[in-house]
Amino acid sequence: xxxxxxxxxKIAFGEDSIEVLETFQGxxxxxxxxxxxxxxxxxxxxxxxxxxxxWNIAIWDCAEPDPKVSNVRDAAEAMRAFEADTIIxxxxxxxxxxxxxxxxxxxxxxIDLAALNPFEELGLRKKAxxxxxxxxxxxxxxxxxxxxxxxDETGRKMATINTDMVPDLAILEPSFTKDLPxxxxxxxxxxxxTHAVEAFVSTWKNDFSDACTLKAVQMVFEWxxxxxxxxxxxxxxxxxxxxxxxxxxxxxxxxxALGHSxxxxxxxxxxxxxxxxxxxxxxxxxxxxxxxxxxxxxNYAELARVIGVTLKNPKRAAKKFAEMVxxxxxxxxxxTSFKAAKVKKKDFKANLDKLVDFSMQDAAITMxxxxxESSALRKxxxxxxxxxPIDF
Amino acid sequence: MGDxxxxxxxDEWVEKYVEVVNSSKAYEDAAHDWExxxxxxxxxxxxxxxxxxxxxxxxxxxxxxxxxxxxxxxDAEFTYEGPLKNWKLLFDKKIDPIKGLMQRKFKxxxxxxxxxxxxxKAAMELVNATTLVPTKWPDE
Numbered sequence: 133x134x135x136x137x138x139x140x141x142k143i144a145f146g147e148d149s150i151e152v153l154e155t156f157q158g159x160x161x162x163x164x165x166x167x168x169x170x171x172x173x174x175x176x177x178x179x180x181x182x183x184x185x186x187w188n189i190a191i192w193d194c195a196e197p198d199p200k201v202s203n204v205r206d207a208a209e210a211m212r213a214f215e216a217d218t219i220i221x222x223x224x225x226x227x228x229x230x231x232x233x234x235x236x237x238x239x240x241x242x243i244d245l246a247a248l249n250p251f252e253e254l255g256l257r258k259k260a261x262x263x264x265x266x267x268x269x270x271x272x273x274x275x276x277x278x279x280x281x282x283x284d285e286t287g288r289k290m291a292t293i294n295t296d297m298v299p300d301l302a303i304l305e306p307s308f309t310k311d312l313p314x315x316x317x318x319x320x321x322x323x324x325x326t327h328a329v330e331a332f333v334s335t336w337k338n339d340f341s342d343a344c345t346l347k348a349v350q351m352v353f354e355w356x357x358x359x360x361x362x363x364x365x366x367x368x369x370x371x372x373x374x375x376x377x378x379x380x381x382x383x384x385x386x387x388x389a390l391g392h393s394x395x396x397x398x399x400x401x402x403x404x405x406x407x408x409x410x411x412x413x414x415x416x417x418x419x420x421x422x423x424x425x426x427x428x429x430x431n432y433a434e435l436a437r438v439i440g441v442t443l444k445n446p447k448r449a450a451k452k453f454a455e456m457v458x459x460x461x462x463x464x465x466x467x468t469s470f471k472a473a474k475v476k477k478k479d480f481k482a483n484l485d486k487l488v489d490f491s492m493q494d495a496a497i498t499m500x501x502x503x504x505e506s507s508a509l510r511k512x513x514x515x516x517x518x519x520x521p522i523d524f
Numbered sequence: 525m526g527d528x529x530x531x532x533x534x535d536e537w538v539e540k541y542v543e544v545v546n547s548s549k550a551y552e553d554a555a556h557d558w559e560x561x562x563x564x565x566x567x568x569x570x571x572x573x574x575x576x577x578x579x580x581x582x583x584x585x586x587x588x589x590x591x592x593x594x595x596x597x598x599d600a601e602f603t604y605e606g607p608l609k610n611w612k613l614l615f616d617k618k619i620d621p622i623k624g625l626m627q628r629k630f631k632x633x634x635x636x637x638x639x640x641x642x643x644x645k646a647a648m649e650l651v652n653a654t655t656l657v658p659t660k661w662p663d664e
Contacts, residue, residue: 133627
Protein backbone atom coordinates (compact mmCIF):
# COMPACT_ATOMS: atom_id res chain seq x y z
CA UNK A 133 0.00 0.00 0.00
CA UNK A 134 1.47 3.37 -1.00
CA UNK A 135 2.83 5.64 1.68
CA UNK A 136 5.08 8.67 1.90
CA UNK A 137 8.14 9.53 3.98
CA UNK A 138 8.58 13.25 4.51
CA UNK A 139 11.57 15.01 6.08
CA UNK A 140 12.97 18.54 5.77
CA UNK A 141 15.05 19.30 2.68
CA LYS A 142 18.08 20.10 4.86
CA ILE A 143 19.35 19.24 8.35
CA ALA A 144 22.50 21.01 9.53
CA PHE A 145 24.16 19.39 12.55
CA GLY A 146 27.29 19.63 14.63
CA GLU A 147 29.14 22.46 16.35
CA ASP A 148 28.70 25.85 14.62
CA SER A 149 25.97 24.46 12.40
CA ILE A 150 24.00 27.70 12.88
CA GLU A 151 26.42 29.21 10.39
CA VAL A 152 24.31 27.54 7.70
CA LEU A 153 22.04 30.57 8.13
CA GLU A 154 24.60 32.63 6.21
CA THR A 155 23.45 30.82 3.09
CA PHE A 156 19.72 31.07 3.71
CA GLN A 157 17.86 33.53 1.47
CA GLY A 158 15.42 36.05 2.97
CA UNK A 159 14.96 39.58 4.31
CA UNK A 160 12.85 39.54 7.45
CA UNK A 161 13.21 36.90 10.13
CA UNK A 162 10.64 36.52 12.90
CA UNK A 163 12.28 34.63 15.74
CA UNK A 164 9.90 32.79 18.06
CA UNK A 165 11.26 31.75 21.42
CA UNK A 166 10.43 31.86 25.12
CA UNK A 167 11.67 34.12 27.87
CA UNK A 168 14.08 31.56 29.31
CA UNK A 169 15.76 30.70 26.02
CA UNK A 170 15.91 34.39 25.11
CA UNK A 171 17.70 35.14 28.38
CA UNK A 172 20.33 32.51 27.48
CA UNK A 173 21.26 34.56 24.41
CA UNK A 174 20.67 31.96 21.68
CA UNK A 175 18.26 34.15 19.68
CA UNK A 176 20.85 36.94 19.78
CA UNK A 177 23.48 34.57 18.32
CA UNK A 178 21.13 33.80 15.45
CA UNK A 179 20.12 37.45 15.03
CA UNK A 180 23.80 38.47 14.82
CA UNK A 181 24.44 36.10 11.91
CA UNK A 182 21.36 37.33 10.07
CA UNK A 183 21.83 41.03 10.73
CA UNK A 184 25.42 40.74 9.48
CA UNK A 185 23.75 39.60 6.28
CA UNK A 186 21.35 42.58 6.31
CA TRP A 187 18.21 40.86 7.51
CA ASN A 188 15.52 42.64 9.52
CA ILE A 189 14.95 40.78 12.77
CA ALA A 190 12.13 40.60 15.29
CA ILE A 191 12.36 38.47 18.44
CA TRP A 192 9.05 37.37 19.99
CA ASP A 193 9.74 35.63 23.29
CA CYS A 194 6.20 35.03 24.52
CA ALA A 195 5.86 31.34 23.65
CA GLU A 196 4.35 29.39 26.55
CA PRO A 197 4.77 25.77 27.65
CA ASP A 198 2.10 23.53 26.09
CA PRO A 199 0.84 26.42 23.93
CA LYS A 200 -2.82 27.29 23.91
CA VAL A 201 -4.64 28.44 20.79
CA SER A 202 -4.76 32.02 22.15
CA ASN A 203 -0.95 32.09 22.54
CA VAL A 204 -0.57 30.84 18.97
CA ARG A 205 -2.93 33.55 17.72
CA ASP A 206 -0.83 36.22 19.45
CA ALA A 207 2.28 34.91 17.71
CA ALA A 208 0.55 34.89 14.32
CA GLU A 209 -0.63 38.46 14.84
CA ALA A 210 2.89 39.64 15.64
CA MET A 211 4.19 37.75 12.61
CA ARG A 212 1.61 39.46 10.42
CA ALA A 213 2.52 42.91 11.74
CA PHE A 214 6.20 42.26 11.02
CA GLU A 215 5.51 40.75 7.56
CA ALA A 216 8.00 37.94 8.08
CA ASP A 217 9.35 35.97 5.13
CA THR A 218 11.22 33.59 7.46
CA ILE A 219 10.10 32.19 10.79
CA ILE A 220 12.80 30.85 13.10
CA UNK A 221 11.79 28.81 16.12
CA UNK A 222 14.46 28.59 18.81
CA UNK A 223 13.44 26.49 21.78
CA UNK A 224 11.91 23.22 22.84
CA UNK A 225 8.84 21.44 21.53
CA UNK A 226 6.39 24.05 22.78
CA UNK A 227 8.23 26.86 21.00
CA UNK A 228 8.44 24.89 17.77
CA UNK A 229 4.78 23.89 18.00
CA UNK A 230 3.84 27.53 18.58
CA UNK A 231 5.85 28.51 15.50
CA UNK A 232 4.27 25.83 13.32
CA UNK A 233 0.72 26.61 14.35
CA UNK A 234 1.29 30.39 14.13
CA UNK A 235 2.81 29.89 10.67
CA UNK A 236 -0.41 28.15 9.61
CA UNK A 237 -2.53 31.05 10.91
CA UNK A 238 -0.17 33.62 9.35
CA UNK A 239 -0.55 32.02 5.93
CA UNK A 240 -4.10 30.72 6.35
CA UNK A 241 -6.08 32.94 8.75
CA UNK A 242 -9.23 31.15 7.61
CA ILE A 243 -8.17 27.91 9.31
CA ASP A 244 -9.63 26.77 12.63
CA LEU A 245 -6.71 25.24 14.55
CA ALA A 246 -9.04 22.78 16.27
CA ALA A 247 -9.87 21.36 12.85
CA LEU A 248 -6.25 21.19 11.66
CA ASN A 249 -5.85 17.72 10.20
CA PRO A 250 -3.56 15.54 8.11
CA PHE A 251 -5.76 15.55 5.02
CA GLU A 252 -6.01 19.16 3.93
CA GLU A 253 -3.32 20.73 1.77
CA LEU A 254 -2.52 23.91 3.65
CA GLY A 255 -0.60 25.64 0.86
CA LEU A 256 2.01 27.12 3.18
CA ARG A 257 5.20 28.93 2.01
CA LYS A 258 3.42 31.63 0.05
CA LYS A 259 4.50 34.12 2.72
CA ALA A 260 7.25 32.48 4.75
CA UNK A 261 9.47 29.47 5.35
CA UNK A 262 10.17 27.83 8.68
CA UNK A 263 13.52 27.11 10.33
CA UNK A 264 13.67 25.20 13.62
CA UNK A 265 16.59 25.21 16.05
CA UNK A 266 15.89 22.96 19.04
CA UNK A 267 17.26 23.76 22.50
CA UNK A 268 16.19 20.38 23.82
CA UNK A 269 16.95 16.91 22.48
CA UNK A 270 13.61 15.17 22.59
CA UNK A 271 10.67 16.52 20.67
CA UNK A 272 12.11 16.11 17.18
CA UNK A 273 9.60 18.77 16.15
CA UNK A 274 12.32 20.36 13.98
CA UNK A 275 11.82 17.55 11.45
CA UNK A 276 8.23 16.49 12.03
CA UNK A 277 4.87 17.25 10.51
CA UNK A 278 3.41 17.05 14.02
CA UNK A 279 2.01 19.81 16.19
CA UNK A 280 0.39 19.78 19.62
CA UNK A 281 -1.62 22.72 20.91
CA UNK A 282 -4.09 23.07 23.76
CA UNK A 283 -7.69 24.09 23.71
CA ASP A 284 -8.09 27.27 25.80
CA GLU A 285 -11.38 26.20 27.31
CA THR A 286 -10.89 22.51 28.16
CA GLY A 287 -7.09 22.33 28.27
CA ARG A 288 -7.25 19.20 26.11
CA LYS A 289 -4.17 18.67 23.94
CA MET A 290 -4.94 18.56 20.25
CA ALA A 291 -2.24 16.61 18.45
CA THR A 292 -2.25 16.35 14.70
CA ILE A 293 0.00 16.12 11.68
CA ASN A 294 0.15 17.80 8.30
CA THR A 295 2.91 17.31 5.75
CA ASP A 296 2.98 21.02 4.91
CA MET A 297 4.20 21.76 8.44
CA VAL A 298 7.54 19.97 8.03
CA PRO A 299 10.13 22.74 8.52
CA ASP A 300 12.32 23.89 5.63
CA LEU A 301 15.54 23.70 7.62
CA ALA A 302 16.48 22.06 10.92
CA ILE A 303 19.65 23.14 12.69
CA LEU A 304 21.06 20.86 15.40
CA GLU A 305 23.53 23.09 17.22
CA PRO A 306 24.81 21.19 20.30
CA SER A 307 25.81 24.34 22.19
CA PHE A 308 22.15 25.44 22.19
CA THR A 309 21.29 22.52 24.49
CA LYS A 310 24.12 22.76 27.01
CA ASP A 311 22.16 24.93 29.45
CA LEU A 312 19.30 22.46 29.68
CA PRO A 313 19.00 21.30 33.33
CA UNK A 314 19.66 17.65 34.13
CA UNK A 315 16.01 16.87 34.78
CA UNK A 316 14.84 18.32 31.46
CA UNK A 317 17.70 16.62 29.66
CA UNK A 318 16.43 13.34 31.08
CA UNK A 319 12.74 13.98 30.38
CA UNK A 320 13.27 15.20 26.83
CA UNK A 321 15.61 12.27 26.17
CA UNK A 322 12.85 9.93 27.30
CA UNK A 323 10.50 11.73 24.92
CA UNK A 324 12.90 10.90 22.08
CA UNK A 325 13.08 7.26 23.15
CA THR A 326 9.29 7.04 23.36
CA HIS A 327 8.93 8.49 19.85
CA ALA A 328 11.38 5.95 18.48
CA VAL A 329 9.91 2.93 20.25
CA GLU A 330 6.28 3.76 19.56
CA ALA A 331 6.95 4.44 15.88
CA PHE A 332 8.46 0.95 15.70
CA VAL A 333 5.32 -0.75 17.00
CA SER A 334 2.76 1.58 15.43
CA THR A 335 0.35 -0.02 12.97
CA TRP A 336 1.55 2.63 10.50
CA LYS A 337 5.22 1.58 10.75
CA ASN A 338 7.34 1.35 7.60
CA ASP A 339 10.89 0.40 6.64
CA PHE A 340 12.16 3.98 6.48
CA SER A 341 10.93 4.89 9.94
CA ASP A 342 12.18 1.55 11.29
CA ALA A 343 15.71 2.40 10.14
CA CYS A 344 15.56 5.73 11.97
CA THR A 345 14.19 4.08 15.11
CA LEU A 346 16.89 1.40 15.34
CA LYS A 347 19.68 3.98 15.35
CA ALA A 348 17.79 6.36 17.63
CA VAL A 349 17.13 3.72 20.30
CA GLN A 350 20.74 2.62 20.29
CA MET A 351 21.93 6.25 20.60
CA VAL A 352 19.55 7.20 23.42
CA PHE A 353 20.65 4.24 25.55
CA GLU A 354 24.31 5.11 24.90
CA TRP A 355 24.29 8.91 25.09
CA UNK A 356 21.43 10.03 27.34
CA UNK A 357 23.16 8.98 30.58
CA UNK A 358 26.30 10.83 29.44
CA UNK A 359 24.38 14.01 28.56
CA UNK A 360 22.63 13.95 31.94
CA UNK A 361 25.83 13.18 33.84
CA UNK A 362 27.89 15.86 32.13
CA UNK A 363 25.80 18.69 30.67
CA UNK A 364 28.86 20.35 29.11
CA UNK A 365 29.73 17.25 27.09
CA UNK A 366 29.00 18.67 23.65
CA UNK A 367 29.60 15.32 21.99
CA UNK A 368 26.85 13.75 24.11
CA UNK A 369 24.62 16.79 23.53
CA UNK A 370 25.16 16.54 19.79
CA UNK A 371 24.51 12.79 19.72
CA UNK A 372 21.27 13.26 21.66
CA UNK A 373 20.16 15.95 19.21
CA UNK A 374 20.74 13.50 16.36
CA UNK A 375 18.96 10.70 18.25
CA UNK A 376 15.95 12.93 18.91
CA UNK A 377 15.98 14.02 15.29
CA UNK A 378 16.02 10.43 14.00
CA UNK A 379 13.23 9.56 16.41
CA UNK A 380 11.33 12.59 15.12
CA UNK A 381 11.71 11.47 11.51
CA UNK A 382 10.55 8.04 12.54
CA UNK A 383 7.37 8.96 14.38
CA UNK A 384 6.50 11.79 12.02
CA UNK A 385 6.11 9.18 9.31
CA UNK A 386 4.63 6.28 11.22
CA UNK A 387 3.05 7.91 14.25
CA UNK A 388 3.14 7.13 17.93
CA ALA A 389 0.89 4.90 19.99
CA LEU A 390 -0.67 4.34 23.39
CA GLY A 391 2.21 5.85 25.42
CA HIS A 392 1.55 9.21 23.82
CA SER A 393 -2.21 8.96 24.30
CA UNK A 394 -1.59 8.44 28.01
CA UNK A 395 1.16 11.05 28.13
CA UNK A 396 -0.80 13.76 26.33
CA UNK A 397 -3.60 13.27 28.81
CA UNK A 398 -1.21 13.36 31.80
CA UNK A 399 0.25 16.61 30.51
CA UNK A 400 -3.13 18.23 29.99
CA UNK A 401 -4.79 17.03 33.18
CA UNK A 402 -1.96 16.86 35.73
CA UNK A 403 0.35 19.37 34.01
CA UNK A 404 3.24 16.90 33.94
CA UNK A 405 6.13 17.77 31.62
CA UNK A 406 5.59 16.03 28.27
CA UNK A 407 8.78 13.92 28.21
CA UNK A 408 8.31 12.90 31.84
CA UNK A 409 4.75 11.84 31.08
CA UNK A 410 5.28 9.84 27.88
CA UNK A 411 8.50 8.37 29.28
CA UNK A 412 6.69 7.24 32.41
CA UNK A 413 3.99 5.61 30.29
CA UNK A 414 6.43 3.84 27.97
CA UNK A 415 7.42 0.71 29.96
CA UNK A 416 3.81 0.09 31.01
CA UNK A 417 2.61 0.24 27.41
CA UNK A 418 5.43 -2.08 26.33
CA UNK A 419 4.23 -4.62 28.91
CA UNK A 420 0.57 -4.09 28.04
CA UNK A 421 1.16 -4.61 24.31
CA UNK A 422 3.51 -7.53 24.91
CA UNK A 423 0.80 -9.35 26.88
CA UNK A 424 -1.56 -9.58 23.91
CA UNK A 425 0.05 -8.74 20.58
CA UNK A 426 2.46 -11.08 18.79
CA UNK A 427 3.36 -8.31 16.38
CA UNK A 428 4.33 -6.01 19.25
CA UNK A 429 6.37 -8.78 20.90
CA UNK A 430 8.35 -9.29 17.69
CA ASN A 431 9.07 -5.58 17.36
CA TYR A 432 10.02 -4.96 20.99
CA ALA A 433 12.29 -8.02 20.85
CA GLU A 434 14.05 -6.53 17.85
CA LEU A 435 14.62 -3.29 19.77
CA ALA A 436 15.92 -5.28 22.73
CA ARG A 437 18.51 -6.91 20.45
CA VAL A 438 19.74 -3.47 19.36
CA ILE A 439 20.69 -2.67 22.93
CA GLY A 440 22.39 -5.99 23.55
CA VAL A 441 19.66 -8.30 24.87
CA THR A 442 20.50 -11.83 23.75
CA LEU A 443 17.39 -13.68 25.00
CA LYS A 444 16.09 -15.95 22.25
CA ASN A 445 12.47 -16.07 23.43
CA PRO A 446 10.83 -12.97 21.87
CA LYS A 447 8.34 -12.43 24.70
CA ARG A 448 11.06 -12.59 27.33
CA ALA A 449 13.19 -10.23 25.25
CA ALA A 450 10.27 -7.79 24.94
CA LYS A 451 9.71 -7.86 28.71
CA LYS A 452 13.45 -7.39 29.25
CA PHE A 453 13.24 -4.35 27.00
CA ALA A 454 10.61 -2.81 29.30
CA GLU A 455 12.89 -3.52 32.27
CA MET A 456 15.82 -1.85 30.54
CA VAL A 457 13.72 1.22 29.79
CA UNK A 458 12.92 1.44 33.52
CA UNK A 459 16.61 1.02 34.39
CA UNK A 460 17.52 3.83 32.00
CA UNK A 461 14.87 6.05 33.60
CA UNK A 462 16.23 5.30 37.05
CA UNK A 463 19.75 6.04 35.86
CA UNK A 464 18.85 9.46 34.42
CA UNK A 465 16.33 10.41 37.11
CA UNK A 466 13.09 10.22 35.15
CA UNK A 467 10.17 9.12 37.39
CA THR A 468 8.73 5.67 36.66
CA SER A 469 5.44 6.19 38.55
CA PHE A 470 2.99 8.95 39.45
CA LYS A 471 4.05 8.50 43.05
CA ALA A 472 7.70 9.06 42.14
CA ALA A 473 6.65 12.14 40.16
CA LYS A 474 5.08 13.43 43.39
CA VAL A 475 1.50 13.35 42.11
CA LYS A 476 -0.75 13.23 45.18
CA LYS A 477 -3.05 10.23 45.37
CA LYS A 478 -6.12 12.39 45.91
CA ASP A 479 -5.31 14.51 42.84
CA PHE A 480 -4.74 11.35 40.81
CA LYS A 481 -8.04 9.84 41.91
CA ALA A 482 -9.96 13.06 41.38
CA ASN A 483 -8.67 13.30 37.82
CA LEU A 484 -8.69 9.65 36.78
CA ASP A 485 -11.93 9.91 34.75
CA LYS A 486 -10.58 12.88 32.86
CA LEU A 487 -7.24 11.14 32.25
CA VAL A 488 -9.08 8.21 30.68
CA ASP A 489 -11.48 10.38 28.65
CA PHE A 490 -8.72 12.52 27.16
CA SER A 491 -6.64 9.44 26.32
CA MET A 492 -9.58 7.86 24.52
CA GLN A 493 -9.92 11.01 22.42
CA ASP A 494 -6.25 11.01 21.42
CA ALA A 495 -5.73 9.94 17.82
CA ALA A 496 -2.54 7.99 18.66
CA ILE A 497 -4.49 5.17 20.31
CA THR A 498 -5.68 3.99 16.92
CA MET A 499 -2.11 3.14 15.88
CA UNK A 500 -1.47 1.03 18.97
CA UNK A 501 -0.80 -2.62 18.12
CA UNK A 502 -3.19 -3.92 20.81
CA UNK A 503 -6.83 -2.93 20.84
CA UNK A 504 -8.53 -2.18 24.16
CA GLU A 505 -11.43 -0.49 25.87
CA SER A 506 -11.37 2.46 28.26
CA SER A 507 -11.45 0.14 31.28
CA ALA A 508 -7.97 -1.09 30.31
CA LEU A 509 -6.65 2.47 30.25
CA ARG A 510 -8.04 3.10 33.71
CA LYS A 511 -6.29 -0.03 34.97
CA UNK A 512 -2.99 0.95 33.34
CA UNK A 513 -3.15 4.37 35.02
CA UNK A 514 -3.86 2.69 38.36
CA UNK A 515 -0.83 0.43 37.96
CA UNK A 516 1.25 3.45 36.99
CA UNK A 517 0.45 5.22 40.24
CA UNK A 518 2.50 2.86 42.38
CA UNK A 519 4.80 1.64 39.64
CA UNK A 520 3.40 -1.88 39.33
CA PRO A 521 4.39 -3.65 36.11
CA ILE A 522 1.44 -4.48 33.87
CA ASP A 523 0.27 -8.10 34.20
CA PHE A 524 -2.85 -8.03 32.00
CA MET B 525 -21.33 -20.12 2.61
CA GLY B 526 -21.52 -17.76 -0.38
CA ASP B 527 -25.33 -17.78 -0.17
CA UNK B 528 -25.21 -16.47 3.39
CA UNK B 529 -23.43 -13.34 2.31
CA UNK B 530 -25.27 -10.04 2.25
CA UNK B 531 -24.82 -7.72 -0.68
CA UNK B 532 -23.02 -4.50 0.10
CA UNK B 533 -24.53 -2.00 0.15
CA UNK B 534 -28.12 -3.09 0.64
CA ASP B 535 -30.88 -2.78 3.23
CA GLU B 536 -30.16 -6.35 4.35
CA TRP B 537 -26.48 -5.58 4.85
CA VAL B 538 -27.29 -2.40 6.75
CA GLU B 539 -29.74 -4.22 9.00
CA LYS B 540 -27.11 -6.79 9.96
CA TYR B 541 -24.47 -4.09 10.40
CA VAL B 542 -26.69 -2.15 12.80
CA GLU B 543 -27.18 -5.33 14.82
CA VAL B 544 -23.41 -5.86 15.02
CA VAL B 545 -22.64 -2.23 15.92
CA ASN B 546 -25.31 -2.18 18.60
CA SER B 547 -23.89 -5.26 20.25
CA SER B 548 -20.31 -3.94 20.18
CA LYS B 549 -19.15 -2.99 23.66
CA ALA B 550 -15.94 -1.63 22.19
CA TYR B 551 -17.83 0.76 19.91
CA GLU B 552 -20.19 1.81 22.68
CA ASP B 553 -17.19 2.53 24.91
CA ALA B 554 -15.28 4.55 22.31
CA ALA B 555 -18.28 6.53 21.08
CA HIS B 556 -20.24 6.94 24.32
CA ASP B 557 -20.75 10.66 23.75
CA TRP B 558 -20.62 10.81 19.94
CA GLU B 559 -23.54 12.56 18.25
CA UNK B 560 -23.64 12.68 14.47
CA UNK B 561 -24.82 11.01 11.32
CA UNK B 562 -22.91 9.83 8.26
CA UNK B 563 -23.52 9.08 4.63
CA UNK B 564 -21.04 6.51 3.35
CA UNK B 565 -20.68 6.75 -0.41
CA UNK B 566 -19.35 4.11 -2.79
CA UNK B 567 -18.30 6.27 -5.71
CA UNK B 568 -18.72 5.15 -9.34
CA UNK B 569 -15.75 3.28 -10.80
CA UNK B 570 -17.12 2.98 -14.33
CA UNK B 571 -17.09 -0.78 -14.04
CA UNK B 572 -18.95 -2.38 -11.15
CA UNK B 573 -20.48 0.76 -9.70
CA UNK B 574 -22.21 2.95 -12.28
CA UNK B 575 -23.98 5.35 -9.93
CA UNK B 576 -23.02 6.47 -6.40
CA UNK B 577 -24.27 4.04 -3.77
CA UNK B 578 -25.11 5.78 -0.51
CA UNK B 579 -25.70 4.42 2.94
CA UNK B 580 -27.08 6.52 5.79
CA UNK B 581 -26.08 5.83 9.41
CA UNK B 582 -27.14 7.83 12.44
CA UNK B 583 -24.83 7.27 15.40
CA UNK B 584 -25.75 8.48 18.86
CA UNK B 585 -24.06 7.88 22.20
CA UNK B 586 -22.42 4.60 21.31
CA UNK B 587 -25.35 3.13 19.39
CA UNK B 588 -26.67 3.19 15.86
CA UNK B 589 -30.17 4.58 16.16
CA UNK B 590 -31.07 4.56 12.46
CA UNK B 591 -29.59 3.27 9.22
CA UNK B 592 -30.76 2.63 5.67
CA UNK B 593 -29.81 2.89 2.04
CA UNK B 594 -29.83 6.64 1.49
CA UNK B 595 -31.95 8.42 -1.06
CA UNK B 596 -30.47 11.21 -3.17
CA UNK B 597 -32.22 13.72 -0.90
CA UNK B 598 -30.74 12.36 2.33
CA ASP B 599 -28.26 14.63 4.05
CA ALA B 600 -25.98 14.07 7.03
CA GLU B 601 -23.38 15.88 9.13
CA PHE B 602 -20.55 13.86 7.55
CA THR B 603 -19.92 12.14 4.24
CA TYR B 604 -17.12 9.60 3.82
CA GLU B 605 -16.58 8.43 0.29
CA GLY B 606 -14.38 6.26 -1.85
CA PRO B 607 -14.46 3.71 -4.68
CA LEU B 608 -15.50 0.09 -4.20
CA LYS B 609 -11.95 -1.30 -4.29
CA ASN B 610 -11.01 0.90 -1.33
CA TRP B 611 -14.09 -0.05 0.68
CA LYS B 612 -12.96 -3.65 0.21
CA LEU B 613 -9.50 -2.78 1.51
CA LEU B 614 -11.06 -1.01 4.48
CA PHE B 615 -13.35 -3.92 5.39
CA ASP B 616 -10.37 -6.29 5.04
CA LYS B 617 -8.49 -3.98 7.46
CA LYS B 618 -5.71 -3.50 4.90
CA ILE B 619 -6.16 0.24 5.49
CA ASP B 620 -7.69 2.07 8.41
CA PRO B 621 -10.26 4.84 8.09
CA ILE B 622 -7.83 7.62 9.04
CA LYS B 623 -4.85 6.36 7.05
CA GLY B 624 -7.28 5.85 4.17
CA LEU B 625 -7.94 9.58 4.17
CA MET B 626 -4.21 10.34 4.26
CA GLN B 627 -3.57 7.96 1.38
CA ARG B 628 -6.36 9.69 -0.54
CA LYS B 629 -8.18 6.37 -0.79
CA PHE B 630 -11.16 8.07 0.83
CA LYS B 631 -12.26 11.61 1.29
CA UNK B 632 -14.36 13.35 3.85
CA UNK B 633 -16.72 15.16 1.54
CA UNK B 634 -18.39 17.03 4.36
CA UNK B 635 -18.01 17.40 8.11
CA UNK B 636 -15.92 18.82 10.94
CA UNK B 637 -12.55 17.08 10.82
CA UNK B 638 -11.72 18.28 14.35
CA UNK B 639 -14.70 16.32 15.67
CA UNK B 640 -13.70 13.20 13.74
CA UNK B 641 -10.14 13.37 15.08
CA UNK B 642 -11.43 13.05 18.65
CA UNK B 643 -13.18 9.81 17.79
CA UNK B 644 -10.65 7.89 15.71
CA LYS B 645 -10.99 4.88 18.04
CA ALA B 646 -14.73 4.85 17.44
CA ALA B 647 -14.09 4.98 13.68
CA MET B 648 -11.82 1.94 14.00
CA GLU B 649 -14.51 0.07 15.91
CA LEU B 650 -17.05 0.83 13.17
CA VAL B 651 -14.65 -0.78 10.72
CA ASN B 652 -14.08 -3.72 13.06
CA ALA B 653 -17.85 -4.25 13.07
CA THR B 654 -17.91 -4.67 9.28
CA THR B 655 -15.72 -7.77 9.60
CA LEU B 656 -18.59 -9.47 11.42
CA VAL B 657 -21.02 -8.94 8.56
CA PRO B 658 -20.69 -11.59 5.82
CA THR B 659 -20.35 -9.34 2.81
CA LYS B 660 -20.92 -9.95 -0.89
CA TRP B 661 -19.41 -7.25 -3.06
CA PRO B 662 -20.96 -5.89 -6.27
CA ASP B 663 -18.04 -7.27 -8.29
CA GLU B 664 -18.43 -10.84 -6.97
